[in-house]
Amino acid sequence: DVKVTQSSRYLVKRTGEKVFLECVQDMDHENMFWYRQDPGLGLRLIYFSYDVKMKEKGDIPEGYSVSREKKERFSLILESASTNQTSMYLCASSSPDGSTNEKLFFGSGTQLSVL
């Protein structure tokens, strides 16, 4: 089974702190994604990566950056955490097979609270 592992289930940080959210997948997938999930707003794409050292902005990249130094690991960085970044963060990975819709595999999420 594909496994996408997010390092923390719950995280509490203070305003202004630098926060790292880590995600590791074990299926050699090329594509990795970071979303945030908020009530009434659904899942929104923050950043994604199609390959090592490659990154592209999603729909809401402001206040975030990412790092992909190894194929299996994709990190989300909050440079200076703010209260409006309190949210559930979900990592996902996928691999194109060229013929059908890619299947997304999600981690269990990190609930981040910024105080």
Add this chain to the structure above:
Amino acid sequence: QKEVEQDPGPLSVPEGAIVSLNCTYSNSAFQYFMWYRQYSRKGPELLMYTYSSGNKEDGRFTAQVDKSSKYISLFIRDSQPSDSATYLCAMSYNTNAGKSTFGDGTTLTVKP
């Protein structure tokens, strides 16, 4: 106006009931339509996907897409308590599922 609108719920049904979950969308360029199931404190998992219009059946689940009406549905037959979860619809222009537009989700509770 959101690109994808999902019936807000929550929905509570007795075990064995037929459940209908629905989404509407505004962008006719969407070609791929997905349903995800998300259990409490877990990430979403892909339940079904459909390309373009039509029906797709998988066991007790049927996904229906009506592109002319910009309307998609997920039907659950003989619902079970284990079906209690939040269901998310999602749509994309191409096979890149990671760039899908997601609905807000409908929370379903199936009571024994």
